[in-house]
Amino acid sequence: MNRTVVFILKSIAKAVSLMIGVSILAFTLVTVSPLDPVRMNVGNTAYNSMSPEKKAELASYWGVDTPPVERYLHWAKEFLHGNMGISLKYNRAVSEIIRQKFLNSMVLMLLAWLLSGVLGFCMGVLAGARRGGLIDKLVQGYSIVLASMPTFWIALVFLMLFAVKLQWFPFGMSVPIGMDPADVTIFDSLRHLILPTITLSVVGVANIALHTREKMIDIMESDYVLYARARGDSEWEIIRRHALRNILIPAITLQFASISEIFGGSVLVEQVFSYPGLGQAAVTAGLGGDVALLLGISVITAVFVFGGNLIANILYGVIDPRIRRGQNGGK
Amino acid sequence: MVENRKELIIYASAKKKRMNNRRKTICIFALAVLLLAFVTVAGRSLWKEASAADFSRKNLGPSLQFLFGTDWMGRNMLDRTLAGLSMSILIGLLAATVSAFIAAFLGTMAATMGPKVDAVITWCIDLMLGVPHIVLLVLISFALGKGFWGVTIGVAVTHWPGLARVIRGEVMQIREAPYVKVAQKLGISTGKIAVRHILPHVFPQFLIGLILLFPHAILHEASVTFLGFGLSPEEPAIGVILSESMAYLSAGRWWLALFPGLALVLVVSLFDLAGNSLRRIIDPSSVQK
Numbered sequence: 001m002n003r004t005v006v007f008i009l010k011s012i013a014k015a016v017s018l019m020i021g022v023s024i025l026a027f028t029l030v031t032v033s034p035l036d037p038v039r040m041n042v043g044n045t046a047y048n049s050m051s052p053e054k055k056a057e058l059a060s061y062w063g064v065d066t067p068p069v070e071r072y073l074h075w076a077k078e079f080l081h082g083n084m085g086i087s088l089k090y091n092r093a094v095s096e097i098i099r100q101k102f103l104n105s106m107v108l109m110l111l112a113w114l115l116s117g118v119l120g121f122c123m124g125v126l127a128g129a130r131r132g133g134l135i136d137k138l139v140q141g142y143s144i145v146l147a148s149m150p151t152f153w154i155a156l157v158f159l160m161l162f163a164v165k166l167q168w169f170p171f172g173m174s175v176p177i178g179m180d181p182a183d184v185t186i187f188d189s190l191r192h193l194i195l196p197t198i199t200l201s202v203v204g205v206a207n208i209a210l211h212t213r214e215k216m217i218d219i220m221e222s223d224y225v226l227y228a229r230a231r232g233d234s235e236w237e238i239i240r241r242h243a244l245r246n247i248l249i250p251a252i253t254l255q256f257a258s259i260s261e262i263f264g265g266s267v268l269v270e271q272v273f274s275y276p277g278l279g280q281a282a283v284t285a286g287l288g289g290d291v292a293l294l295l296g297i298s299v300i301t302a303v304f305v306f307g308g309n310l311i312a313n314i315l316y317g318v319i320d321p322r323i324r325r326g327q328n329g330g331k
Numbered sequence: 332m333v334e335n336r337k338e339l340i341i342y343a344s345a346k347k348k349r350m351n352n353r354r355k356t357i358c359i360f361a362l363a364v365l366l367l368a369f370v371t372v373a374g375r376s377l378w379k380e381a382s383a384a385d386f387s388r389k390n391l392g393p394s395l396q397f398l399f400g401t402d403w404m405g406r407n408m409l410d411r412t413l414a415g416l417s418m419s420i421l422i423g424l425l426a427a428t429v430s431a432f433i434a435a436f437l438g439t440m441a442a443t444m445g446p447k448v449d450a451v452i453t454w455c456i457d458l459m460l461g462v463p464h465i466v467l468l469v470l471i472s473f474a475l476g477k478g479f480w481g482v483t484i485g486v487a488v489t490h491w492p493g494l495a496r497v498i499r500g501e502v503m504q505i506r507e508a509p510y511v512k513v514a515q516k517l518g519i520s521t522g523k524i525a526v527r528h529i530l531p532h533v534f535p536q537f538l539i540g541l542i543l544l545f546p547h548a549i550l551h552e553a554s555v556t557f558l559g560f561g562l563s564p565e566e567p568a569i570g571v572i573l574s575e576s577m578a579y580l581s582a583g584r585w586w587l588a589l590f591p592g593l594a595l596v597l598v599v600s601l602f603d604l605a606g607n608s609l610r611r612i613i614d615p616s617s618v619q620k
Contacts, residue, residue: 160580
């Protein structure tokens with residue numbers, strides 16, 4: 001069979017096995033929780049005044065007495081059919097809530113992902129092109145300082161500065177307060193999206209900028225760039241012809257692999273800006289003991305992250321022949 | 332020799348530099364560690380004062396008497412911040428140390444116990460790296476019923492994959508090194524090779540990795556506590572302080588969020604500084620960087 005096909009199939013198999021692993025892990029974690037699902041659902045007072053028969057009936061409804069493995073298989077089967085259970089907190093189907101919140105989060109994360117990718121890449125190229133120069137020092141300093149800042153604190157500072165002090169942007173919520181959701185124009189939604197997106201992008205830039213800078217420095221010190229200089233090519237020509245081609249693929253790959261970080265950041269940012277996305281729903285579910293929703297969000301997140309990693313793997317393997325050979329020929 | 336040096340002005344001027352790079356790095360390392368120790372001790376000794384409410388002085392902005400201001404219960408924010416930082420540092424120390432030992436154990440196992448064990452451990456590493464830390468921490472904290480142990484265990488079991496990967500690679504490389512092969516041919520026991528040849532090489536990596544884990548551990552502890560899954564609201568913790576400050580932002584009480592956050596950033600950078608200077612001290616190849 002074709003080597004590329006084998007490579008792609010292998011990557012897919014690995015991603016699928018990882019997703020199953022995550023679902024088992026998440027299921028185990030919510031199962032061992034000391035919080036009793038029956039009690040959580042009906043409330044403590046109602047539970048205490050209930051007859052033993054009723055309790056037993058409820059327990060079997062929530063599957064407390066079935067062994068965990070069986071329960072997991074049952075849950076997984078239902079999950080694959082799109083039935084993720086009923087959320088206790090919202091009293092609606094989990095799949096419906098996830099679909100709605102997911103769209104909100106997706107817009108935020110996609111924008112931040114693109115913005116941080118493009119910005120970080122440009123910063124890295126500029127910094128690496130002149131090693132030790134002013135831009136290089138600024139970019140490096142920025143990235144290092146940023147690494148020691150908690151995301152949610154940056155979000156808080158931005159909120160204080162831009163929403164409270166300068167009042168450029170609204171204070172939280174994805175729609176203006178007191179407005180009918182139907183009346184909300186696209187500009188209103190956009191205005192509420194700007195600050196979270198900027199926060200998330202500002203945080204996401206560091207990694208890709210530093211990575212691109214390293215690669216850029218390697219290339220600018222290579223023999224072929226030295227030759228191009230001797231030939232009299234201008235700096236811009238060298239960057240365009242030699243550098244960009246070599247660093248674009250690793251940068252894109254890195255950006256695909258960083259979906260996990262962006263998601264982690266978005267949980268915190270959504271919480272600070274009270275943006276109604278998946279991250280906020282996950283926090284609400286966790287705090288309220290909403291097992292079905294928490295489980296659903298964890299698994300959906302994992303699907304996305306491993307999907308991103310899979311794309312990164314395949315992209316790298318298919319486009320860059322060196323990696324492809326390394327993956328197959330090594331064994 | 333001494334007379335010679337006096338004649339050579341270039342050398343003499345070079346000697347004027349009071350400290351060489353290595354000395355300077357050691358000083359920076361010591362200073363960072365000292366500062367962190369000071370914050371921890373100060374925070375622990377201010378524990379009582381940190382939660383002492385005094386309603387006659389509530390909602391004061393920063394002043395000379397209250398450098399970080401006071402909150403709506405009249406608690407001194409400087410004391411609260413220091414107490415919170417000491418808590419963060421202690422949790423960070425505990426969680427990062429446990430995490431680093433897990434990393435060392437699994438990394439070594441992956442590198443030495445054959446391809447099957449290696450595949451399983453690599454798969455676990457990919458699994459842990461794949462799920463966003465925050466989500467995993469929320470899940471673990473949920474499973475353990477929140478609180479101190481929820482966060483600490485959560486941070487400890489989520490932060491090992493990166494370092495495990497490094498140690499795995501390092502051990503694999505050294506196992507193939509000529510001097511280890513020669514030692515094997517000479518009939519030296521595996522245990523002795525591990526202690527004499529492999530350990531001295533891996534230990535510095537382990538130590539640096541351990542210290543560089545602290546910043547992550549501390550930031551994640553603060554984040555999880557901020558979201559409400561970590562330390563309980565009664566305890567002085569940076570995450571708690573910052574999440575409480577959210578309610579007062581629109582009232583313009585900026586000092587409640589700004590200073591505690593800055594202090595946290597400072598502590599995290601100090602750990603970073605300590606780790607990186609230790610790397611320069613131990614690892615000869617990066618001395619001059």
